[in-house]
Each structure stands twice: as structure tokens, then as C-alpha cells.
Amino acid sequence: xxxxxxxxxxxxxxxxxxxxxxxxxxxxxxxxxxxxxxxxxxxxxxxxxxxxxxxxxxxxxxxxxxxxxxxxxxxxxxxxxxxxxxxxxxxxxxxxxxxxxxxxxxxxxxxxxxxxxxxxxxxx
Amino acid sequence: xxxxxxxxxxxxxxxxxxxxxxxxxxxxxxxxxxxxxxxxxxxxxxxxxxxxxxxxxxxxxxxxxxxxxxxxxxxxxxxxxxxxxxxxxxxxxxxxxxxxxxxxxxxxxxx
Numbered sequence: 001x002x003x004x005x006x007x008x009x010x011x012x013x014x015x016x017x018x019x020x021x022x023x024x025x026x027x028x029x030x031x032x033x034x035x036x037x038x039x040x041x042x043x044x045x046x047x048x049x050x051x052x053x054x055x056x057x058x059x060x061x062x063x064x065x066x067x068x069x070x071x072x073x074x075x076x077x078x079x080x081x082x083x084x085x086x087x088x089x090x091x092x093x094x095x096x097x098x099x100x101x102x103x104x105x106x107x108x109x110x111x112x113x114x115x116x117x118x119x120x121x122x123x124x
Numbered sequence: 125x126x127x128x129x130x131x132x133x134x135x136x137x138x139x140x141x142x143x144x145x146x147x148x149x150x151x152x153x154x155x156x157x158x159x160x161x162x163x164x165x166x167x168x169x170x171x172x173x174x175x176x177x178x179x180x181x182x183x184x185x186x187x188x189x190x191x192x193x194x195x196x197x198x199x200x201x202x203x204x205x206x207x208x209x210x211x212x213x214x215x216x217x218x219x220x221x222x223x224x225x226x227x228x229x230x231x232x233x234x235x
Contacts, residue, residue, distance in 0.1 A: 035224070037169075044126060045161075045169065045212055047224035061221040094168055103157070103175060109216045109224070110159035110174035117168050 002027035004115035006095045008080075012122045018082040022095030022115055029053055029076040033098040035111060036069060036080045038091040046091075050098055051078055085122045092117040127152060128213055128227035135233040140203050144230045146196040146213030152225055156216045158196040160189055163210040163229075172211070173198065200232070208234050 008020030022034070030053040037047050049059035051069045059067050068081040082089060097113040129147040136142040146158065160173040171180050173189035176196065188199040196213055213227040 037224075044229040045214070045226040047214075047226065050224070058223060060223050099174075106155075106157070107216070108157045108175050110157075110171060111161070111169075111214070112171045112174070112180065114168040114170070 002097060002113045004095050004097065004113055006093075006115040006118050008093075008118055008120070010119055010121060012085050012120065014086050014122060014124055015084055016122075018085050018089065018093075018120055018122075019079065020093055020095070020118055020120075021077055021079045024076040024078075024097070027097075027113075029073060033100055034071070034078045035096045035098045037094045037096060037111075038089075039094070039117075040088075040091040048080065048082075048093075087122050090120065090122045092119050094118075126228035127217060127225035128215070130211075130213060130227035130230045132228070133231045133233065135235055136203055137235050138203050138205060141199065141201045142203060142232065143200075144198040144211050144213075144232070146198070146227045148194050148196075148215065148225075150194060151219040152194075152215050152217040153191065153196055154194040155218055158189065158191055158213055158215045160187075160196075160198045161212045161214065163212065165209070169212060203234050205234050208232055 003025045006022040033050045033052045035050040049069045051057045066083045071078045094117045095115040096111040101108045157175045161169040162172045163169045176191040177189040186201045210229045217225045
């Protein structure tokens with residue numbers, strides 16, 4: 001059974017860089033994309049970006065200029081860095097496994113395993 | 125402002141049926157498969173429906189999904205108090221800047 005364990009600093013000051021890591025246990029690392037999603041307090045889900053085992057990435061256009069997602073296949077881990085944080089980046093950050101397959105010539109995307117979340121607060 | 129539009133809240137009595145709508149456009153729902161997620165209070169989201177209408181192992185058949193054009197619907201029958209949660213739809217948006225999009229979420233209250 002695949003499990004995602006995530007960690008990182010929970011309290012940041014404005015302008016600092018958020019850094020989180022997610023480790024994958026109990027399953028294959030290749031063959032999937034690995035995503036970061038965040039949820040501000042009392043609000044909905046916002047996708048941040050994704051990476052595969054080869055290091056191919058896609059980012060949310062609204063965050064692209066500040067986001068870097070990287071992968072360490074030797075440890076089955078992937079990481080998120082978000083630079084120049086402000087109070088608006090305060091949120092619970094989740095990592096998730098993303099399945100991408102083909103059905104009737106069309107791609108199917110869904111997130112089937114999620115980490116428990118890390119609360120990140122940005123405050124001076 | 126979410127790319128996918130969901131009603132903020134729905135409610136129904138135990139044992140009843142409820143539907144949650146998710147409206148998008150041709151660049152997302154219209155040309156891609158939809159998934160649904162259940163988020164119980166204080167927990168991470170959980171996959172409920174994928175590929176528009178398929179249920180992962182362990183998800184009861186009280187939960188169903190459908191899609192028509194640029195809209196998708198989650199249905200829940202035989203409502204239980206344990207179904208009280210936030211529900212999110214999600215899909216890939218195949219516009220020039222391809223990326224994942226979610227609905228704003230719907231709070232289900234079981235009266």
C-alpha cells in the first residue's frame with residue numbers, strides 16, 4: 001500500500017522560501033506524476049505543480065514564476081520550493097500521486113494517493 | 125475564482141439522495157475525464173470517482189459520477205451522517221497553459 005510522508009518548515013517570514021519534501025513508500029515511483037496541492041484556510045484546493053521520475057514538470061501558471069519542483073529518484077522523494085512567500089501562501093500543502101493513463105485515445109488524470117498535509121504559515 | 129464551478133453547499137436528510145454539479149468548459153471538462161474528491165473535516169482529500177464514473181476499490185456504490193458536455197455530476201444516495209464533507213471536482217485543463225484545475229468545493233450537510 002502506497003504511503004506519502006511529507007515534511008518541511010511550518011513557519012516562514014515574508015520573502016522567505018517555502019521548502020517541503022514528500023517521500024513515497026510501498027510502491028513504484030516511476031510511471032506516475034507526483035503533485036503538490038495547497039489549501040488556504042477555509043478555502044478550496046489549488047494545484048501547484050507536478051513532476052515525474054524523469055524530472056519533467058508542469059506548473060500552475062499563476063505560481064510558475066516562484067515554484068520549483070524537483071525529484072530524487074534514489075530516495076523516491078520529490079520536493080517543492082516556493083520563493084518570496086507572503087501571507088497569501090499560508091495554507092495546508094499536500095503531496096499526491098497522480099495517475100495518468102490513456103482511455104479510448106484520451107488521457108485520464110486523477111490523484112489517487114494523498115499525503116496527510118503540512119500546515120505552512122507565513123507571518124512576520 | 126475557481127476554473128470549475130460548484131455550488132457552495134448542498135443539504136439533504138439521512139437516507140435521501142443528493143447531487144453536486146461541476147461546470148467547466150471545452151478546455152477542461154469538455155475534453156478530459158473528471159475525478160471527484162471527498163474531504164472529511166481536518167483530513168486530506170480522498171479519491172471518490174475517477175474517469176468520470178469509476179469508483180476506486182473500497183468506495184461504496186452509493187457514490188456515482190457522470191459527465192455530459194462541459195458539466196459533471198456527483199451523486200450520493202442513501203445519505204449518512206458520515207458523508208458530511210467537502211466535495212471537489214477536478215480535471216486537467218488542456219488550454220495553452222495546461223494544468224490541473226479544481227472546483228471551489230461543495231459543503232454537504234446531512235440534516
